[in-house]
Amino acid sequence: MSNQDPHHVQPEKIYSVLIVGGGAGGIAVAASLHKRDRKLEIAIVEPSDTHHYQPGWTMVGGGVFRPEITAKAMAKVMPDFVTWHQQQVVSLEPDQNCVTLSDGTVLGYKALVLAPGLELxxxxxxxxxxxxxxxxxxxxxxxxxxxxxxxxxxxxxxxxxxxxxxxxxxxxxxxxxxxxxxxxxxxxxxxxxxxxxxxxxxxxxxxxxxxxxxxxxxxxxxxxxxxxxxxxxxxxxxxxxxxxxxxxxxxxxxxxxxxxxxxxxxxxxxQRAPAFIRESSLANEAGWLDLKSDTLRHSHHENIFGLGDVSGTTNAKTAAAVRKQAPVVAENLIAHLNDQPLTAEYLGYGSCPLTVERGRIVLAEFGYGGELQPTFPTWVNDGTKATRAAWWLKAKQLPMLYWQVMLKGHEWLAKPKKLSQ
Structure with a gap:
């Protein structure tokens, strides 16, 4: 579409924050934003009917979890304080602060969060x-x-x-x-x-x-x-x-x-970024969303932030990364809306609970450059060894923490680090 298209200069609605993606990243950041400022008008664009707890699929494949615990109706997971547009994104117009949806709707924003995940x-x-x-x-x-x-x-x-x-x-x-x-x-x-x-x-x-x-x-x-x-x-x-x-x-x-x-x-x-990202001006040379690795703000657009699997940052693409990224995006986005300097820093944390046998896991936790970032001291769990404690966490605790903590904006063990100036 050309820049003269009237749909582009007259969005149907302009939101304080428009979030693309209703997966772990999109919903977690919406909840973190809402906790910080309940006056924000937030919308989420997400086409799916079902929200999947994807870390559980490995456990289903190993006969540990029943399939039904890894999915919920999107309507039950979508926060009641957001406007849900159940559409796909067709194109992004960052210079005009708007997004075009598959039904032709054009939505405007003051700040945009991109968390559409990746494409298999x-x-x-x-x-x-x-x-x-x-x-x-x-x-x-x-x-x-x-x-x-x-x-x-x-x-x-x-x-x-x-x-x-x-x-x-x-x-x-x-x-x-x-x-x-x-x-x-x-x-x-x-x-x-x-x-x-x-x-x-x-x-x-x-x-x-x-x-x-x-x-x-x-x-x-x-x-x-x-x-x-x-x-x-x-x-x-x-x-x-x-x-x-x-x-x-x-x-x-x-x-x-x-x-x-x-x-x-x-x-x-x-795997690769969705087409509307990799074919846009927002992508880096490899086709992933071009973000600053510390603030998760876009490298060239001050009012665009991103998180999750679409990110071009070098962290591991895991749900655990999203848990640490969401508060950083929320804090920095609100600072941007208030014309304040950004204060929160993401250190590249990602976690990979490697299920080496039924009953034991090697809990790999690391950040940028492979720096170890363990959540617990070694006397609780030594992540470099296969432990029963890590299995208990993965098999018994993480599904509940995902549905009831992360998606609800509770930032336990996920408070953002202050940006080193």
Whole structure:
């Protein structure tokens, strides 16, 4: 649309704060804003009918959680103090402070928060879309498919099980490994692991990006006898034939394709920002939302902030990151609206509870540059080791904390750090 289009210069409504995305980031930041200033007129744009607790999908795939605890009707989760536009965003016009929705509505804003999450690029792996959900091809990343993962794990008694991890960045970088470990643990407990060839194909060059956590993870790789293949990227799947092709890179930059037959394949697709972000002027060169890493304000637009999986910052893309980001965005956005200097700083915190076996977790907590940022002292939980305390937190406490604390704007253990001037 041209700048002369009357819809662009005359928004239907102008909000104090317009939030794009009703996932963890959008709702958490709305709640944090409302707690700070109840006079703010806030709207959320979110097309979905259902809100998913995505960290629970791995646990469904491991037979730990029932699927129903990982979802609620969006209408029940959406705060009553916001106006909900159940539409998709078609385009952003940051220079005119407005957003166009799929029904043609144009909404204006004084401040914009972008938290639409990311897009799973299933088509990025040839044949994967049509293969999912049958012939042993599964993915805990696909809504509703974790139950199929668990059915396959229970059914498999011999043969080859493949687990893939695509190039970074992806949401919850540990999730591909969580599926690998929980499955292997089930097979070990049921006495069939020796009859299985379990392979992990990682497009990256290391087991985990923060070295302190690697020894604990490697000990489970050894325990389960997992064949780890680095720089091995899944590029195509033939479900009916039960064959997968991996592209293996060498240190000189050359590649070689390798076809492997499987009985089960847990595939993880490459991931990217939604099209309306990556094709806009707000994206960085890699297509992610171009944010300042400390304040989470856009690099070129003072009244635009962002958080969650869409962010181009280098933190891990996890719900735990959102828990720390939401108060930072809320505090800085209100400072902006009041013409005050920004005061809150995000230190890159992310958490990845790596479910290495049923009953134990390696609780990886780290910030920018891989700096360890543990929530608890080591006498409560040593995150570099597999502990029962971390399992108790993940399996028993985190779902409640997500629904009742984070989405309600309670900032326990998430108070923003003061920006170092």
């Amino acid at each position: 690029n299933w088509a990025g792996i040839e044949g994967l879309t049509e293969s999912l959900g049958q012939n042993g091809v599964t993915s805990n990343y696909q809504e509703g498919m974790a139950q199929y993962t668990w059915e396959m794990v229970k059914r498999l008694k011999k043969g080859t099980a493949l687990f893939s991890q695509p190039p970074m960045p992806i949401k919850c970088a540990g999730a591909p490994q969580k599926a690998l470990y929980l499955s292997s643990d089930h097979w070990r407990r049921n006495g069939v692991l020796d009859d299985l060839s379990v392979q992990f194909h990682n497009a990256g060059a290391v087991l985990f990006g923060v070295p302190e956590y690697v020894p604990a993870l490697q000990s489970y790789i050894d325990r389960y006898g997992i064949d780890v293949n680095y720089q091995s990227n899944l590029v195509s799947v033939n479900g009916p034939a039960q064959k997968a092709v991996f592209r293996i890179s060498d240190t000189e930059g050359g590649t070689q394709d390798r076809e492997i037959s499987f009985d089960m394949l847990h595939a993880v697709p490459p």
